[in-house]
Amino acid sequence: xxxxxxxxxxxxxxxxxxxxxxxxxxxxxxxxxxxxxxxxxxxxxxxxxxxxxxxxxxxxxxxxxxxxxxxxxxxxxxxxxxxxxxxxxxxxxxxxxxxxxxxxxxxxxxxxxxxxxxxxxxxxxxxxxxxxxxxxxxxxxxxxxxxxxxxxxxxxxxxxxxxxxxxxxxxxxxxxxxxxxxxxxxxxxxxxxxxxxxxxxxxxxxxxxxxxxxxxxxxxxxxxxx
Numbered sequence: 001x002x003x004x005x006x007x008x009x010x011x012x013x014x015x016x017x018x019x020x021x022x023x024x025x026x027x028x029x030x031x032x033x034x035x036x037x038x039x040x041x042x043x044x045x046x047x048x049x050x051x052x053x054x055x056x057x058x059x060x061x062x063x064x065x066x067x068x069x070x071x072x073x074x075x076x077x078x079x080x081x082x083x084x085x086x087x088x089x090x091x092x093x094x095x096x097x098x099x100x101x102x103x104x105x106x107x108x109x110x111x112x113x114x115x116x117x118x119x120x121x122x123x124x125x126x127x128x129x130x131x132x133x134x135x136x137x138x139x140x141x142x143x144x145x146x147x148x149x150x151x152x153x154x155x156x157x158x159x160x161x162x163x164x165x166x167x168x169x170x171x172x173x174x175x176x177x178x179x180x181x182x183x184x185x186x187x188x189x190x191x192x193x194x195x196x197x198x199x200x201x202x203x204x205x206x207x208x209x210x211x212x213x214x215x216x217x218x219x220x221x222x223x224x225x226x
Contacts, residue, residue, distance in 0.1 A: 008098075010098070014103055015107065019048055022038065022053075024209045028213045032217070036056065071087075071123070088120065099132070099135070101134070105140055109150070133219055136186070141196060141204050145203055154175055161185070162183040166182065
């Protein structure tokens, strides 16, 4: 059996406590042979140490972590932008085969749904070529996940990126299946139920690293068959 092709992946990380798993998810993707760049929001950096991410010697940008301050470094006087400086959210879109956002916090989900583009990651999502897949792994408090706002924002993503009118009458428990039917390139890896960092017990914790890695493997299998 032929090995699965290595892919170039952008791993977006947002400000959920589940960002503590970033080093483990990064290591898992690298172990599968993928080249990975991590794009982190500033709040996410409260939860993991970038020094735990091994440098990718195959990537000319090295990295592996990129943050908001890296997007517009500038080469002109005073480090200001000048013409032909790279626009990283476009360059990363062009480089990547796949975008993963794990964890996807409630704030960033809202920004994605509304089209807000106020940091590196949200600009990347807004500029993404949706002929290439996106894997979303939400993580938030149970009541935040169960809020009607969450369902509304997920429906908005489907309206914008799905095939045809959005199905009616579904709830959050069915969201992953609805995404698979209506927007195959937008993969939703639903949260799991467990004791959360805040002490509450319920649905909202990010899926296990192995579950997210398996979603990437399944995408790679499909790609290899095309």
